[in-house]
Amino acid sequence: MSKLKLATVWLDGCSGCHMSFLDMDERLIELAELADVVYSPLVDTKEFPDEVDIALVEGAVASEDDEKKIRKIRAHSKLLIAMGDCAITGNVPSMRNPIGPEAILNRAYIENADAQPQIPCVVVPKLLRIVRPIHEFVKVDVFLPGCPPSADTFHTALTALVTGAPLDIPALTRFGA
């Protein structure tokens, strides 16, 4: 059996889900025997590959760039896993929703700026009006809540998904876990 192609993606989140993924420690070696990490903030590939078996997505959709990325990921992935509360609920990034992006940008780049107050407009992508979970843009196959989901949750869920064993997510984790 050829190895599965695994991708991990970091949208608007804190990278905590990736840190928790790494907390699987020595179990990552077992996982590496079953799957190759073909795209991730942890490896050097720049472009999302054409064919991915499992894509783990951390973070909410907060910018035009995030939206473009999540559509591309969906188009090229067999199984899309929403990893953690930001991807699933919007979580902390969505706390700006009631007040809007202008208020946030003004606070960060104008009101609190010591020198040259200006809102960045080149290179960085434009923020969407509201931060939304990824399933509001594309179909999500598996929801793995938690902030972050624990290493044990990752290990149990990924093992089940790779081997086809039954997976009871609410028994493993919850919002805010």
Next chain:
Amino acid sequence: MSETVSNVKTLVIDEQEVSALAGQTILDVARENDIYIPTLCHLEGLSNVGACRLCLVEIKGGNKLLPACVTTVFEGMEVSTHTERLQKHRRMILELLFAERNHICSVCVANGHCELQALAQDQGVTHISLPYRNPELTVDASLAQFTVDHNRCILCTRCVRVCAEIEGAHVWDVMGRGINSIVITDLHDNWGSSSCTRCGKCVQVCPTGALFDKSKVGSDHPKYPDFLPYLNLMREAQ
């Protein structure tokens, strides 16, 4: 003798034959018989209002779903508490509650001690299929000891009931209609300048992080509503 007999009702809950006293609610009888029906606005020691609809059950012969907490039993009643249809409705109710206000579990003072969060897990809600409303809501921290965060309120009215029925102060009530409803102190005064007695009962009965004690840091804020039935018992004994 015959009077006593007529006061006893026999009914079936989830194919289990049970007996009850006339006037008992389906929820009371189910709990006495260790049959689990999820609830959120119900709290042992307070009156029932049937606000959250999580305890909806099916009664054979009737099309309507009825809230178990305010529906009294009758002779020969056949109750189902966990049909596919009920489970679907319960998950939808929880999704609606999450979508309605800003429930950010990870940074909530009640994280890990929240009845809404626990029910979502219990009922298998892993995501909210409805778009979030993201309303702009206030936080009133004007009282020295406690805070009300309307972002986390689910309008269960436990605070309103405990304040009126147990403390006897009736400082809390509900203002507005439908989706614009909020809980208020006095006539929408700041909590700090209201006629609140600072007893803290509302904080202990609040199922979420809407009412919390300022002295609790981080998310370590378990609530202890168990004092209510005890308090009622001691008052009745007097």
